[in-house]
Amino acid sequence: MKRIYLFGYWCGLTAFLATLAFYIVQMLQIWGMLTYPLDEILIYGFSLCITLPFLLEMLALHYVVPVDKKFWSHAALIFTAIYVVFVTANYVVQLATVIPLTLQGVGDKIEVLKQTPHSLFWDFDAIGYIFMGLATLIALPVFERHGIQKWVRYSFLAHALTTPLISFVYFYPDFSERLLLLATPWAITAPLFMLLLALMFKKEIKRTNQI
Numbered sequence: 001m002k003r004i005y006l007f008g009y010w011c012g013l014t015a016f017l018a019t020l021a022f023y024i025v026q027m028l029q030i031w032g033m034l035t036y037p038l039d040e041i042l043i044y045g046f047s048l049c050i051t052l053p054f055l056l057e058m059l060a061l062h063y064v065v066p067v068d069k070k071f072w073s074h075a076a077l078i079f080t081a082i083y084v085v086f087v088t089a090n091y092v093v094q095l096a097t098v099i100p101l102t103l104q105g106v107g108d109k110i111e112v113l114k115q116t117p118h119s120l121f122w123d124f125d126a127i128g129y130i131f132m133g134l135a136t137l138i139a140l141p142v143f144e145r146h147g148i149q150k151w152v153r154y155s156f157l158a159h160a161l162t163t164p165l166i167s168f169v170y171f172y173p174d175f176s177e178r179l180l181l182l183a184t185p186w187a188i189t190a191p192l193f194m195l196l197l198a199l200m201f202k203k204e205i206k207r208t209n210q211i
Contacts, residue, residue: 001064002208005201008060011053012198016191018049023187030177037099044099048091051084057197058135061142064204069142076139079131087128090121117175126170129186133163136193148200155193162186 025046029039058080062073098113107114115121137160143153162185169175169183 002205004060004063005204005208008057008064009198009201009205011060012057012194012201014053015050015057016195016198018046018053019187019191019194022046022050023191026187030180037103040094040099044091044094047087048095051088051091054132054194055080055084057194058139060201061139061197064201065142072139072141076135076142079135079138083128083131083135085128086124086131090115090124090128093121118171118173122170126167129166129170130163132190133160133166136160137163148196148203152193152196152200155189155196159186159189159193162189 022043025034025039025042028034029043034042055077058073058077062070062077065073093113094115098107098110098115101107101110112120115125136156139156140153140160143149143156145153162183166183166186169179172179
């Protein structure tokens with residue numbers, strides 16, 4: 001069990017740092033301090049770095065919760081996997097196909113693959129982050145209402161509450177950078193819940209060392 005706690009801790013910490021890096025790069029792009037292609041390479045690259053560590057953090061959670069709570073942790077794990085599949089498909093296509101071909105001057109041939117507002121891969125991204133929010137929502141019964149688990153529970157709830165806002169930003173007919181700023185709460189709740197879950201694992205490591 002200690003190894004699972006340790007694994008979950010490091011995966012959670014990695015997911016937290018990748019999420020933080022993603023948002024920093026996103027803001028630098030909005031402020032005009034990063035330009036194409038470096039901005040998109042970093043945004044998609046750091047976003048891709050969130051996926052597997054977060055999935056494995058949630059897998060660790062599933063394996064350490066009591067049996068009577070595993071239905072909720074299993075459901076959260078399934079929703080996390082859906083997030084990973086959709087956003088990974090998007091980021092790999094952008095990094096491996098769209099950006100290289102655009103730099104070669106043949107981007108017009110792959111317009112359907114570009115992540116632009118209300119495009120196919122824009123919707124993929126939206127579905128992914130909606131399911132991330134649903135994963136945190138359905139995981140709420142897993143956590144106790146005291147100790148560090150209480151704060152992890154609050155952070156999961158806070159992130160789940162950003163999901164309607166994220167949906168609005170993605171699907172509002174007229175997208176703009178100002179609209180994107182409405183998603184700022186997500187940039188706080190996403191790294192926060194990943195970090196607090198990691199810290200919960202770390203606390204359990206210390207507890208097992210004292211036994």
